[in-house]
């Protein structure tokens with residue numbers, strides 16, 4: 001198939017960027033979106049031009065490195081009824097039609113400063129995790145797994161929340177550029193587990209504090225995040241985070257400054 | 258590691274002004290306003306009971322609590338609570354609006370929204386419409402300065418005089434539709450903000466929000482429209 005791509009090109013955060021149009025010929029429907037970008041880049045290199053920068057690693061939808069806006073949707077999620085929500089690397093070109101025009105843009109948020117072209121710096125999400133997305137456990141011999149019982153419904157909900165791969169699509173899709181879905185998934189997956197209880201109050205308070213410091217917007221419960229999330233993280237996690245935060249503030253937890 | 262002391266009273270600034278805290282302020286103040294609106298809507302329906310009942314009701318509001326407290330005390334407490342709620346609501350809304358603007362200074366070239374509703378998209382500008390309407394509404398029916406029958410007319414006469422004018426009624430219709438949308442998303446959003454939603458409840462909460470918004474809006478719209486078409490004269 002032959003495609004017309006309009007790709008955001010920007011050499012660095014300091015310079016101005018713009019959409020640049022490219023024709024990509026002979027794209028196989030079995031290629032992933034990233035492989036299609038590889039084809040474009042090979043062509044650009046042969047033409048002596050600068051290839052398009054984009055992030056990727058596992059290319060199997062589990063690492064969270066990849067992610068671009070495709071026709072105005074994060075990872076292209078929501079564009080195709082037939083296609084389940086995935087990361088960009090798992091979107092295949094058979095979802096498009098020959099002759100399509102595809103707009104490709106980077107995640108846009110103050111908290112995700114642009115590095116080059118489609119690559120943005122998402123270390124703000126790492127810092128939110130550092131602020132509280134951990135548990136403290138003694139090292140040494142692993143305890144018997146059955147020694148701490150967890151209710152099935154809690155372990156299921158915790159597991160669902162833990163599937164977040166930290167890609168940042170929720171932020172990119174949110175009209176407020178809020179990272180609430182990401183942060184809530186981290187708060188909830190630990191908060192539902194017995195091992196996560198000692199730090200539960202501090203966790204939510206510090207992670208929200210960090211989220212605000214990073215320059216993300218506030219959540220207004222619109223739901224574009226969940227509709228764009230490759231893992232389908234549910235909005236219920238946001239409600240759970242809010243519940244934890246109110247409880248923590250009542251109990252006197254305050255963010256470390 | 259945060260050191261927490263039970264009974265710690267003083268809150269560092271950051272906690273008080275976190276984005277979630279502002280949302281909670283918005284939710285709680287919104288709920289106060291909604292409770293008032295329910296009572297207000299029911300009160301308005303008394304227009305159907307005629308001038309005497311309606312004016313009597315208006316009188317009664319001014320006398321609640323008498324003789325235990327001097328006249329108008331309760332009325333002024335209600336007004337004060339509403340004023341504080343509106344101020345807190347607008348403060349949180351503007352503050353979060355600015356935070357959201359700062360969070361994405363550069364817009365996308367191509368953008369497609371699939372999840373957001375009309376109601377959720379218009380919370381901010383719809384809220385501005387409501388704010389302006391509240392000012393006009395007070396000038397019209399509470400103070401009477403913007404009312405054709407004027408300040409000295411009875412509350413019933415002021416309502417009839419105002420709503421007989423199609424333009425006045427149109428303003429009310431637009432504002433109340435904006436209110437309906439605001440509450441459609443607001444009720445759902447407040448439930449999330451206060452941590453009371455989950456996957457199983459989500460549908461019920463959303464259904465309730467819709468029904469509630471429709472009933473409240475309809476309840477408010479009926480009296481003005483009835484005056485306009487002459488059912489109430």
Ligand code: HEM
Pocket residue numbers: 219220221280281283284285286287288290291294343346347350377380381383384385387388389439440442443444446447448450
């Ligand atoms: C004066 C103008 C007003 C402005 C600027 C305003 C603005 C807003 C904004 C921006 C939100 C948050 C939207 C979101 O979460 O998506 C909101 C929520 C809400 N508003 Fe208003 N509003 C106004 C008046 C009112 C009035 C008169 C009522 C009462 C009927 C009301 C009830 C609510 C409720 C219940 C919420 C939900 C709280 C939450 O999001 O957690 N608002 N408002």
Ligand code: SF4
Pocket residue numbers: 163164165166167168169170171181182185225228229230231232233
């Ligand atoms: S919640 Fe979903 S969209 Fe957001 S970072 Fe995690 S996996 Fe990506």
Ligand code: FES
Pocket residue numbers: 055056057058059060061062063064065066067087088089090
């Ligand atoms: S490259 Fe790892 S999720 Fe796409």
